[in-house]
Amino acid sequence: MEFLNHDLEKTALSLLEKRGVTLDDIADLVYFLQSKYHDDLSMEECLHNVKRVLTKREIQNAIITGIELDILGEQNKLQEPLLSIIKRDEGLYGIDEIIALSIVNVYGSIGFTNYGYIDKMKPGILERLNDKSTGMVHTFLDDIVGAIAAAASSRLAHRAAHKNSDERKGDK
Helix, strand or coil, rough: CCCCCHHHHHHHHHHHCCCCCHHHHHHHHHHHHCCCCCCCCHHHHHHHHHEEEEEECCEEEHHHHHHHHHHHCCCCCCCCCHHHHHHHHHCCHHHHHHHHHHHHHCCCCCCHHHHHHHHCCCCCCHHHHHCHHHCCCCHHHHHHHHHHHHHHHHHHHHHHHHHHHHHHHHHC
């Protein structure tokens, strides 16, 4: 049966929630990435940017695809050697990062830098998602969450730069 009249955004948000990721968790990552560059940055502003990123169909597709692959890995429903690669989150696999890069690419090159940094540091929710002792597979989800935060950070930075540019023009 075809999935008609679906709401892709609701499906993506529901999958994130079912996997234990809240929008506040992602907003915390945005704050981690941007607070030293914005003196008056609020969690509300971080959350607003996360929500705006999540309205993009490309991001919704990445979330659904990645989480479904993680779930199939947990259920042992992938063929070898892919099953073992995904369950181990093998470092040289890289397809999980490719999906993440498709997310950050939506908001320009600053997203790549933000993503690389947060992927290396693994703060907040990313540390929990990388805990292999839980039995859950988050090979794709950890990179997707980091990429959403990086994209929201990029969106925030671009908007701040635009606002500052407008303010400077008004001073002339």
